[in-house]
Amino acid sequence: MESAPSTTQQSGGAGGAGWGAFLKSIASFNGDLSTLTAPPFILSSTSLTEFSSYWCEHPSIFAAPAQEPDAAKRALLVLKWFLTTLKQQYASRSEQYGNEKKPLNPFLGELFLGRWEDDAGTTELISEQVSHHPPATAYNITNLPSGVRLEGYNAQKASFSKTINIKQIGHAVLTVSAPSAAEPDTYLITLPSLHIEGLIFGSPFIELEGSSYITSSTGFTAKIDYSGKGWLSGKKNSFTAVLYPTGKEKDILFNVSGQWTKSFEIHSGPAKHNSKDNLVESWNPLPLSELIVAPLEKQHPLESRRAWAKVAAAIAKGDLDTVSTEKGKIENAQREMRAKEKAEGRTWSRRYFTAQHDGADWVLTKLGAAVGLPENGDADKTGGLWRFDLAKADAARRETPPSEEEARKLASELLGQ
Numbered sequence: 001m002e003s004a005p006s007t008t009q010q011s012g013g014a015g016g017a018g019w020g021a022f023l024k025s026i027a028s029f030n031g032d033l034s035t036l037t038a039p040p041f042i043l044s045s046t047s048l049t050e051f052s053s054y055w056c057e058h059p060s061i062f063a064a065p066a067q068e069p070d071a072a073k074r075a076l077l078v079l080k081w082f083l084t085t086l087k088q089q090y091a092s093r094s095e096q097y098g099n100e101k102k103p104l105n106p107f108l109g110e111l112f113l114g115r116w117e118d119d120a121g122t123t124e125l126i127s128e129q130v131s132h133h134p135p136a137t138a139y140n141i142t143n144l145p146s147g148v149r150l151e152g153y154n155a156q157k158a159s160f161s162k163t164i165n166i167k168q169i170g171h172a173v174l175t176v177s178a179p180s181a182a183e184p185d186t187y188l189i190t191l192p193s194l195h196i197e198g199l200i201f202g203s204p205f206i207e208l209e210g211s212s213y214i215t216s217s218t219g220f221t222a223k224i225d226y227s228g229k230g231w232l233s234g235k236k237n238s239f240t241a242v243l244y245p246t247g248k249e250k251d252i253l254f255n256v257s258g259q260w261t262k263s264f265e266i267h268s269g270p271a272k273h274n275s276k277d278n279l280v281e282s283w284n285p286l287p288l289s290e291l292i293v294a295p296l297e298k299q300h301p302l303e304s305r306r307a308w309a310k311v312a313a314a315i316a317k318g319d320l321d322t323v324s325t326e327k328g329k330i331e332n333a334q335r336e337m338r339a340k341e342k343a344e345g346r347t348w349s350r351r352y353f354t355a356q357h358d359g360a361d362w363v364l365t366k367l368g369a370a371v372g373l374p375e376n377g378d379a380d381k382t383g384g385l386w387r388f389d390l391a392k393a394d395a396a397r398r399e400t401p402p403s404e405e406e407a408r409k410l411a412s413e414l415l416g417q
């Protein structure tokens with residue numbers, strides 16, 4: 001007989017049995033997060049390809065740097081935008097559901113497409129699973145009126161020591177064309193490490209740790225230091241950030257401090273001078289702009305929500321048998337597809353992104369060293385150094401959407417549906 005730990009807090013209400021077993025499986029796991037079998041309340045029906053949208057839930061803040069004539073202030077606006085994305089990226093699931101969840105593990109070629117329509121005009125999102133072993137997601141986000149564009153890719157490397165620790169592999173590149181600047185600015189952005197807290201209480205949530213950087217072609221670098229409860233400030237989700245001319249870390253132009261889930265303050269100069277007088281801005285979270293996603297029947301068969309619809313419905317019902325059969329169909333069809341490709345000597349062609357050859361990426365060659373990124377973009381750990389391919393995107397845009405008949409064929413061949 002199972003004796004469910006009655007003290008375990010259950011945020012999804014799916015019963016207490018299984019959490020202890022889950023903790024045991026974590027303690028001995030091999031680093032591949034997708035192999036963890038989690039209890040129902042921890043299962044999310046959202047795939048990791050959707051997470052790319054967290055980069056832009058305030059399109060007007062994303063686009064703002066394009067309006068700023070001064071290069072140092074532009075770098076500050078980029079830092080501000082980056083900081084405002086953290087709450088969505090790392091705390092939105094636990095705020096919404098009461099605990100972090102285990103997202104769906106995307107299949108190769110999975111797409112998540114959408115756009116925002118608001119004060120900032122139209123902003124387009126393209127997200128694609130560009131690698132399955134190791135799992136890596138690439139994205140491109142463009143604000144059409146300003147031309148501000150973010151592209152990047154990421155993978156995770158997990159390890160277990162006291163809890164689940166995750167190092168993010170990959171980076172993002174932001175391009176900003178300011179009217180006053182001779183050429184567009186390029187910002188190279190690294191991603192913070194994180195770990196899971198609250199595991200033993202059955203209510204996992206994310207804390208960020210270590211440092212991440214943003215360095216620019218205009219000669220500025222921002223360093224962000226993350227800390228949690230029990231560290232310097234004592235509060236969870238804390239950070240301090242400084243912006244300085246690249247290479248002159250002591251020459252602080254601006255400093256930012258606060259909590260990435262709540263509010264933060266930007267001051268000019270180093271933190272020791274902080275007062276009302278050098279306060280530049282106080283940030284408090286703003287309402288989000290809602291991403292518009294096509295209705296399921298209008299989506300391409302490889303679009304995330306359409307492809308996972310049956311799995312998502314089964315998760316919502318708590319019907320784990322159906323979850324596993326429906327997941328299994330996708331996994332088997334994908335395995336067969338890979339075997340077929342191998343036999344025919346071809347590889348899956350990514351719809352929007354192309355892997356670059358070693359040393360071929362000028363952003364990493366020029367800016368990588370300042371933030372500790374290798375010239376190959378860690379391609380060995382992300383299945384390639386992925387860059388948005390405009391020609392492919394144009395071709396995808398011109399393509400006529402598959403007919404009902406073709407869509408059914410694709411779903412059957414690629415997803416086993």
Ligand SMILES: CC(C)CCC[C@@H](C)[C@H]1CC[C@H]2[C@@H]3CC=C4C[C@@H](O)CC[C@]4(C)[C@H]3CC[C@]12C
Nearest residue numbers: 033042051089090100101102103154156166204
């Ligand atoms: C909830 C626990 C018990 C299970 C572990 C789930 C793991 C797979 C989840 C929990 C939190 C998740 C991370 C949350 C936020 C981001 C930021 C996004 O830009 C890239 C993916 C990334 C980095 C996620 C990767 C997968 C992740 C690490």
